Amino acid sequence: MAPGPAVGGGGYGAPMSVPEVIPIAYEPDYRTSTIGRWDGGQFLASVTAAFPEGLDAGDDWREHKRWYAVLHRFDEAGGHLESSIVSTGTTAEGERRAVEAARRLLDGRLEALPGRRYGSIAVAPFAVRCEGALFGLVVEAHAEDGGEPDWAELYPDGLGFSAPWDGLYDT
Numbered sequence: 303m304a305p306g307p308a309v310g311g312g313g314y315g316a317p318m319s320v321p322e323v324i325p326i327a328y329e330p331d332y333r334t335s336t337i338g339r340w341d342g343g344q345f346l347a348s349v350t351a352a353f354p355e356g357l358d359a360g361d362d363w364r365e366h367k368r369w370y371a372v373l374h375r376f377d378e379a380g381g382h383l384e385s386s387i388v389s390t391g392t393t394a395e396g397e398r399r400a401v402e403a404a405r406r407l408l409d410g411r412l413e414a415l416p417g418r419r420y421g422s423i424a425v426a427p428f429a430v431r432c433e434g435a436l437f438g439l440v441v442e443a444h445a446e447d448g449g450e451p452d453w454a455e456l457y458p459d460g461l462g463f464s465a466p467w468d469g470l471y472d473t
Contacts, residue, residue: 320441323380323424324454327469330420333461334471336408341417343383344376344425349404351393352458354434367393369400371408372437374428382428386411387437422469427454439463 326346328337336347351369353359359366373386388407391400412418429438436457443449444464454463461471 320427320451320454321467323426324439324463325424325467325469326422326456326463326471328420328422333459333473335420336412337423338418338420339423340375340415340419342375342415343378344380344423345412345415345418346374346376346423346425346456347408347412348372348459349401349408350459352433352435352437355431355436357434362394364394365392367397368433368435369393369397369404370432370437371404371411373408373411374425374437376423376425380423380425382426382438385430385432385437387430387432389433424469429457 326334326337328334338345349369349371351367353363353366353368357366368389369391371388371390375383375385377383388404390403390407393400425439427439427441429436429440431437439454439456441451442453442455443451444453452464455461456463456471460473462473463469463471
């Protein structure tokens with residue numbers, strides 16, 4: 303189901319459906335510091351941890367918490383082109399080592415993007431799975447009764463985007 307364009311009057315609490323492309327604001331030295339544009343379009347990158355969907359890990363959760371270097375690429379209009387998702391280890395194997403390895407890998411991939419420049423982006427919702435974990439910008443309804451979609455969640459990073467669709471996020 304494709305989300306519709308933004309609607310609403312702009313006043314506080316005015317209803318707005320999920321736009322076709324979701325703005326994501328660039329924040330240097332914070333959670334969206336590795337997003338921007340390159341000669342081929344837009345990119346969204348992060349070092350993040352994920353668990354396989356539906357996992358009830360219990361006491362051995364460290365064995366299942368995997369760390370990843372993630373680079374999603376989009377065309378100029380925000381359409382998803384491809385995702386590079388590489389695991390660098392689990393928390394049980396050494397979280398610090400896994401995170402540092404993911405950062406090094408991601409830094410190299412970002413440096414290889416021709417014409418890379420950091421800044422705000424706007425991309426369409428998408429979803430990919432790697433090692434049983436969900437990665438993507440997924441449209442959701444946050445009303446307890448299900449309701450209309452009103453939110454886009456970046457998985458597994460845990461960033462939520464909603465009206466007024468200004469690119470700022472909730473965690």
